[in-house]
Amino acid sequence: MTSSVSLAEQIRGTGFSCRRCGSCCRETEPGSNLVMVGQEEITRIMKATGLSFEEIAEPYPDRICEGDRDYTFGWVLRRIGDRCRFLDGSTCQIYETRPWICRTYPFMLDENGLSVYPCEGIDQDFQTPDAVIIAFDLCRRYAYEREQDEKIRMIIQSETIPAGRPVVIDAEGIKDYYG
Structure with missing residues (x-):
C-alpha cells in the first residue's frame, strides 16, 4: 500500500480544496450519495446529536435475495429525498463527527492505490492544504474498512443467514432489516 507521505503528495497534486458546496451530499445519479457507516461511526453521531440509530442509519439499499433468504451488507446514512439527512442547505450538521467517507471525499484508497472522484473542489489553483490530514484519514479509513470486511466474512462463515x-x-x- 502507498505510504502516507506519498499519498499526501498525490493528494496535494490534485489541487483539492473543499468548497463546502454540499454536492457530494446530494444524489446526482442513483446511489451517488450513499455513505457507508459502521457501528462506531453511528454511535459517535448518536452521542453528538441525541438521535437514535434508526434516525441516523438505514440498511444499504441493494439487497440479495437467495431463495427465502433476503439480506444486505451494512448501513448507510439515512437520506431524505435526494440528499443526506444531515445536509442543511450546503452545511453538514454533523461536520465534526462525519463518517470516514465524508472526511476523505473525493478520495478513496484501496489495494490499487488512490482514486479521485469528480468534485468541484478538484483542480483549484493551489495545492491541497490539508493533504497530510486527508492522507492520514484515508489510511485509517482503509484499515477500518478492511477490519469491518473481515468481521463480516467471519460472521458469514460462522452463522447461518436466517x-x-x-x-x-x-x-x-x-x-x-428495517426500512
Whole structure:
C-alpha cells in the first residue's frame, strides 16, 4: 500500500480544496450519495446529536435475495429525498463527527492505490492544504474498512443467514432489516 507521505503528495497534486458546496451530499445519479457507516461511526453521531440509530442509519439499499433468504451488507446514512439527512442547505450538521467517507471525499484508497472522484473542489489553483490530514484519514479509513470486511466474512462463515425475514449483516452480526 502507498505510504502516507506519498499519498499526501498525490493528494496535494490534485489541487483539492473543499468548497463546502454540499454536492457530494446530494444524489446526482442513483446511489451517488450513499455513505457507508459502521457501528462506531453511528454511535459517535448518536452521542453528538441525541438521535437514535434508526434516525441516523438505514440498511444499504441493494439487497440479495437467495431463495427465502433476503439480506444486505451494512448501513448507510439515512437520506431524505435526494440528499443526506444531515445536509442543511450546503452545511453538514454533523461536520465534526462525519463518517470516514465524508472526511476523505473525493478520495478513496484501496489495494490499487488512490482514486479521485469528480468534485468541484478538484483542480483549484493551489495545492491541497490539508493533504497530510486527508492522507492520514484515508489510511485509517482503509484499515477500518478492511477490519469491518473481515468481521463480516467471519460472521458469514460462522452463522447461518436466517430465512423468511430480511436482515442486515454488519461487523457486529446479523440484525433485522428495517426500512
